[in-house]
């Protein structure tokens with residue numbers, strides 16, 4: 001497949017056919033992973049391919065963030081658990097680049113994948129006997145797609161390209177803040193057992209926060225609400241706080 005097509009065709013697939021994925025294909029995914037770049041070529045990655053239904057079930061039970069569960073972890077025929085050896089500051093970055101190789105290779109093979117970053121680190125490490133000195137940056141569910149969702153909104157090039165300096169373009173923190181407020185509103189609405197006011201209700205419990213944000217924001221023009229729909233699940237620093245906590249980040253670039 002043409003590479004430009006391939007990158008656009010990859011989707012986060014959360015519904016899979018029951019049929020197993022051939023072992024040779026799973027190995028091919030890891031083969032793609034090992035050709036990823038890594039800082040100082042340290043290749044700090046290990047990959048656990050989980051196909052055992054009972055282990056997958058338990059893995060699925062650990063895969064949740066803020067009480068939102070990801071049933072596709074249990075349901076996928078295979079889950080690739082990425083382990084990063086903490087010998088380098090960049091171990092996590094290296095592993096995410098390897099993860100992208102896996103997902104693109106999978107797309108090329110007609111497989112669907114979904115990167116899952118929302119899970120209990122300790123529970124996954126204990127479940128899979130991952131030794132000290134390793135972290136788990138993420139899991140990748142793998143299977144033949146039963147349903148490929150349409151592409152979510154992606155921010156336009158004109159919005160994300162800056163020339164020479166950052167000045168005059170880009171998303172301001174205020175947009176991030178609005179997005180997080182929308183997200184918290186949905187989460188609090190759900191916790192209180194009433195429908196969310198911030199936007200349309202998500203289709204299923206399985207939708208990630210990013211998808212919820214996409215739904216909550218889609219009624220506004222993209223230029224105004226320029227946060228990507230796949231809003232960071234673990235945003236750095238102070239973005240990962242409740243929006244009521246502070247109000248000092250309203251600067252727009």
Ligand SMILES: Cc1cc2nc3c(=O)[nH]c(=O)nc-3n(C[C@H](O)[C@H](O)[C@H](O)COP(=O)(O)O)c2cc1C
Nearest residue numbers: 010011012070115116117118152208210211230233
């Ligand atoms: C770091 C990271 C963490 C993610 N965590 C989850 C997750 O926990 N559960 C999930 O269902 N999707 C997760 N996703 C998938 C995103 O929701 C998805 O990439 C986004 O909505 C954009 O859709 P697309 O991948 O089809 O382009 C994650 C993606 C990334 C990059």
